[in-house]
Amino acid sequence: MSATPAAAAQAAGRRARTKRHNRAAILDAARHVFAESGYEASSIRDVVRRTELAAGTFYNYFPDKESVLLALLEDRTRELRGRLRLARARARDFEGLVGDAYRVYFGFLVEDPAMAELLRRNSGAVRAVAGEPALAGGVDDLLGDLRATIASGEVPSFDAEYMAAAMAGAGLEIGVRMLTRRPPDVEGAARFATALFLGGVAALSRPAEPQPAASA
Amino acid sequence: MSATPAAAAQAAGRRARTKRHNRAAILDAARHVFAESGYEASSIRDVVRRTELAAGTFYNYFPDKESVLLALLEDRTRELRGRLRLARARARDFEGLVGDAYRVYFGFLVEDPAMAELLRRNSGAVRAVAGEPALAGGVDDLLGDLRATIASGEVPSFDAEYMAAAMAGAGLEIGVRMLTRRPPDVEGAARFATALFLGGVAALSRPAEPQPAASA
DNA sequence: TGCGAAGATGACGCGCTCGTCACTTTTCTC
DNA sequence: GAGAAAAGTGACGAGCGCGTCATCTTCGCA
Numbered sequence: 001m002s003a004t005p006a007a008a009a010q011a012a013g014r015r016a017r018t019k020r021h022n023r024a025a026i027l028d029a030a031r032h033v034f035a036e037s038g039y040e041a042s043s044i045r046d047v048v049r050r051t052e053l054a055a056g057t058f059y060n061y062f063p064d065k066e067s068v069l070l071a072l073l074e075d076r077t078r079e080l081r082g083r084l085r086l087a088r089a090r091a092r093d094f095e096g097l098v099g100d101a102y103r104v105y106f107g108f109l110v111e112d113p114a115m116a117e118l119l120r121r122n123s124g125a126v127r128a129v130a131g132e133p134a135l136a137g138g139v140d141d142l143l144g145d146l147r148a149t150i151a152s153g154e155v156p157s158f159d160a161e162y163m164a165a166a167m168a169g170a171g172l173e174i175g176v177r178m179l180t181r182r183p184p185d186v187e188g189a190a191r192f193a194t195a196l197f198l199g200g201v202a203a204l205s206r207p208a209e210p211q212p213a214a215s216a
Numbered sequence: 217m218s219a220t221p222a223a224a225a226q227a228a229g230r231r232a233r234t235k236r237h238n239r240a241a242i243l244d245a246a247r248h249v250f251a252e253s254g255y256e257a258s259s260i261r262d263v264v265r266r267t268e269l270a271a272g273t274f275y276n277y278f279p280d281k282e283s284v285l286l287a288l289l290e291d292r293t294r295e296l297r298g299r300l301r302l303a304r305a306r307a308r309d310f311e312g313l314v315g316d317a318y319r320v321y322f323g324f325l326v327e328d329p330a331m332a333e334l335l336r337r338n339s340g341a342v343r344a345v346a347g348e349p350a351l352a353g354g355v356d357d358l359l360g361d362l363r364a365t366i367a368s369g370e371v372p373s374f375d376a377e378y379m380a381a382a383m384a385g386a387g388l389e390i391g392v393r394m395l396t397r398r399p400p401d402v403e404g405a406a407r408f409a410t411a412l413f414l415g416g417v418a419a420l421s422r423p424a425e426p427q428p429a430a431s432a
Numbered sequence: 433t434g435c436g437a438a439g440a441t442g443a444c445g446c447g448c449t450c451g452t453c454a455c456t457t458t459t460c461t462c
Numbered sequence: 463g464a465g466a467a468a469a470g471t472g473a474c475g476a477g478c479g480c481g482t483c484a485t486c487t488t489c490g491c492a
Contacts (some may be wrong), residue, residue, distance in 0.1 A: 015438070015489060038340060043479055047461095054441045059481070079305035121344075124254060124337040162390050162408050169389030178382045192378050199382030199419020200412035205404070229466070231459060238470095259449055269472045275451070 023061050025051050027075065030068045035117040039069060039125040065166050066129055069122075069145055080108050082143065094149050101142070102171060102190040109175045110184045120176055140166045153201030163204075165198055174194050229256040241267050241275050243291060246284045255285060257342040272431055282345055285338075289346050292331050296324050300357065310365050314413055317358070318406040320385060325391045328398045336392055355384045372421030379420075 033042045044065050047057050062068050075186035089102035117124060143164040149155050167203040171193060178189040232279050260281055278284050297339060303316035312332035325332040359380040365371050383432045387409060394405040 010463095013490095017437085018489095040254065040346075044481095045479065056442065056482080057440055060439065064481095085337065121340045123339055125340075126252075128337075157407055160404065161393055163412075165278070165389035166386035166391045166409070166412060169385035171379035171385070173385030174378050175296020177377055189378065192375055193382070195420045196379075196416035197380060197412075199415040199417070199422075202419065203413070204408070204411045206415075229460095234459090260451095261449065271450095272452080272472065273470055276469065280451095350488085 021060065022051075022053060022057070025053070026058065026068065030074055031076075031114050032120060034069065034072075034122060035114045039065075039118075039122040045167070046052055046053055051077060055072060069125065071127050072118075073126065076112065080104070081141065083108070087144060088141075094155055094201075097145060097149070098167075098197055099194040102193045103186060106175055106178060106186040106189050108185075109179060110186055113179060116175065116179060120172070123172070138163055141165060155201055158201060158204040163197075166200075167193075170196070238269060238273070241269070242274065242277055242284065243288050245384050247288055247292075247330050250285065250288075251330045255281075255334075255338040274348060279319075287343065288334075289342065292328065296320070297357065299324070304357075304361060310371055311410065311414055312418075313361060313365070315406060315410040318409045321387060322391055322400075322402040324393060325395060326402055329395060332391065332395060336388070339388070346423060355380055357431075358383060364371060370427050371417055372416060374420040379413075379417070382416075383409075401421070 026047065030042075030047045032176060033047050033050060035044065042065075044058055047065075047068065048055050059155070062071070067129060083104045084101055087104050088097060091097035091100055146160040146163055150157050150160060174189055174193055178184050236306070243264065246258075246263045249263050253262065258281075260274055261271060263281075263284065264271050269338060278287070281345050288290040299320045300317055303320050304313060307313035307316055312338055362379055366373050366376060390409055415430060
């Protein structure tokens with residue numbers, strides 16, 4: 001009975017299975033520890049202690065703490081970026097693009113609050129380790145979309161870099177506030193952010209009023 | 217000649233003068249160390265080493281590392297909040313309010329890039345130590361202003377908490393991008409942010425969709 | 433069933449920071 | 463100028479995390 005194909009397939013490579021399991025256990029422990037105590041304040045030992053493993057075993061999987069954070073971000077943001085890509089492909093216009101992106105992003109935060117907390121608490125470390133892109137899970141993609149949208153003529157020109165920064169920064173903060181509300185209202189937060197930035201884009205394209213004071 | 221009133225006043229209390237000087241030296245060193253290496257990764261020793269002082273002397277001025285960060289934030293944000301208050305009092309309408317606030321804020325970042333870097337790198341630690349308010353130097357004031365403006369009827373209702381979060385988050389990120397440009401264009405960044413949010417407010421008040429009711 | 437290899441274990445030595453404290457130097461007061 | 467108080471100094475012991483490594487356990491395979 002130990003030889004059914006399914007059991008064989010699952011058991012196949014007990015070594016490999018344990019390896020996968022241990023790696024996942026370390027990542028899971030790290031996610032919670034980093035979220036609770038902060039990345040910098042957490043030691044490798046803190047992570048290992050949340051695990052059935054011994055200290056030395058950690059080094060069979062990761063060379064240092066930074067690698068764990070990096071792997072964590074890669075694992076978790078791969079799906080987020082995938083979903084964002086999907087939403088982007090589906091969007092028919094700029095409004096749909098922005099709205100779906102925020103919906104996906106806020107939904108992701110609600111699904112994995114530990115990850116959200118980790119991002120919030122350790123945005124500095126995340127930036128340092130992964131560079132800007134990973135922070136909100138695809139700010140660079142966003143910037144590309146904005147530039148493409150401008151180039152297509154659907155929307156008049158504006159400073160795409162500032163806009164991407166504003167959308168990412170506002171998204172992060174709005175997301176934090178959203179998570180404190182019971183229940184977290186993904187749709188409401190997404191609508192708020194979308195209306196805000198669509199209106200903002202419209203206003204920025206309406207150059208109109210020369211500013212009074214200033215240098216001129 | 218050692219007895220002119222000015223000289224006397226300045227020299228008066230050599231003890232007190234050294235005390236002020238040492239405290240300032242510690243704070244200045246901490247500002248740079250925290251900005252360069254990150255708050256969590258920096259040790260008290262790292263700060264002291266940037267100083268002419270001995271390790272033990274530190275404890276005559278601050279009980280621990282956290283107190284230094286707190287004092288640093290208080291010292292530096294006192295003036296920022298003062299300036300923001302001034303701008304707020306001067307502003308005749310909502311547009312002026314938002315615009316001046318961003319001008320003051322971005323100007324502050326340009327004046328003290330080390331502080332800006334510190335805020336950027338250690339926003340998590342700053343939040344933990346000082347709570348939300350100090351992050352952008354008065355987000356709570358901003359929230360109060362938004363609520364007051366809504367109450368005055370100058371602007372239709374919107375979710376003030378989300379709006380304050382969005383303005384703060386976007387401001388932080390736009391500020392970061394602004395500092396990377398040569399030369400940093402305070403006025404341009406302020407105009408961008410102002411137009412963005414004025415347009416956003418207008419769009420949010422022009423709701424096709426029902427807004428989630430803000431509870432009073 | 434038994435052997436060789438992959439992997440797990442946890443104690444060890446090192447380096448670093450912490451907060452303290454006995455001692456020295458500087459400043460204030462009379 | 464002398465004595466006292468205040469402030470500065472840096473060495474010290476305790477504690478902790480790091481990465482390693484000799485040893486033991488488990489797995490894979492014949």
